[in-house]
Amino acid sequence: MKERTVSDKPRSIVILTGAGVSAESGVPTFRGPDGLWEGHRVEEVATPEAFRRDPDLVLKFYDARRAALETVEPNAAHAALGRLDAEFGGELLIVTQNVDDLHERGGAKRLRHMHGELKRARCTACGARQQAPQTLIDRPACSSCEATGHLRPDIVWFGEMPFHMEEIDRALERADLFVSIGTSGAVYPAAGFVRIASGHGARTLEMNLDPSEGTFYFDEARHGPAGQLVPAWVE
Numbered sequence: 001m002k003e004r005t006v007s008d009k010p011r012s013i014v015i016l017t018g019a020g021v022s023a024e025s026g027v028p029t030f031r032g033p034d035g036l037w038e039g040h041r042v043e044e045v046a047t048p049e050a051f052r053r054d055p056d057l058v059l060k061f062y063d064a065r066r067a068a069l070e071t072v073e074p075n076a077a078h079a080a081l082g083r084l085d086a087e088f089g090g091e092l093l094i095v096t097q098n099v100d101d102l103h104e105r106g107g108a109k110r111l112r113h114m115h116g117e118l119k120r121a122r123c124t125a126c127g128a129r130q131q132a133p134q135t136l137i138d139r140p141a142c143s144s145c146e147a148t149g150h151l152r153p154d155i156v157w158f159g160e161m162p163f164h165m166e167e168i169d170r171a172l173e174r175a176d177l178f179v180s181i182g183t184s185g186a187v188y189p190a191a192g193f194v195r196i197a198s199g200h201g202a203r204t205l206e207m208n209l210d211p212s213e214g215t216f217y218f219d220e221a222r223h224g225p226a227g228q229l230v231p232a233w234v235e
């Protein structure tokens, strides 16, 4: 394994973010005291079985979260990552588990949503992916095949394969720095990224309010609000 000294300037960075990076924007996290799942059990709303069993409950859950996007703004952590994206000349990939659009609105461009996006929908009749209309509960028509009642959130539910996995795996193997921000490390495959990166010689840094479930896999951990830690790290 290549020896990496702390002073090495990274040439290839992968950043993983989770709900904690959007918390200070007012977007509820999943597993905190006021967690988003509080209203619902995960299995009730974020699985294909839940969608088959009670599509209205699932569509209303995501319609409400999509509507809430209009009321929140990117915070200092999103803006700092946007500046990093604009200024860092090396390889950079920001992989988010979040389905909000705050990274884009904060300026991030080299960005992949591995769990999908609230603002996108997918047609279960023809497979076409498209911008989501304001609400899906009223069964709008697919913008491609025009079938009605076949649009679902373009979101990765439990038991479904996350998006962009080949590209993410390649980036993790090339990274010499892996940074995890605002995630509990509870959900796979994202929670395993730190071990892939460090196994290929990357230095690893966790920035989170509390130690995550995988905190012991990191070379360094900084605990506190992302809105303070991320700008300080980017600068």
Ligand code: BV8
Pocket (backbone or CB within 6 Å): 017, 018, 019, 020, 021, 023, 024, 029, 030, 031, 032, 035, 046, 097, 098, 099, 115, 155, 156, 157, 158, 159, 160, 161, 162, 181, 182, 183, 184, 185, 186, 187, 188, 189, 207, 208, 209, 210, 211, 212, 224, 225, 226, 227
């Ligand atoms: C798959 C939908 C295979 C979108 C989500 C047993 C072992 C290992 C794996 C499994 C297993 N059993 C089942 C699995 C697989 C399963 C899994 O990992 N289950 C877990 C629960 C054990 N994973 C899957 O099913 C994945 N798919 O494996 O597919 C496959 C292979 C081939 C072919 C087909 C299939 C799919 C996972 C995606 C599921 N979808 N959500 C949505 O509704 O949003 S997951 C959900 O959790 C969200 O997407 C979220 O992004 C994700 C992770 O949560 P976090 O982002 O970390 O949020 P959380 O609230 O947990 O933590 C927030 C953190 O922030 C906290 O630590 C807090 O301290 C911190 N924080 C708070 N405030 C701040 C802060 N930090 C900084 N500043 C602050 N201000």
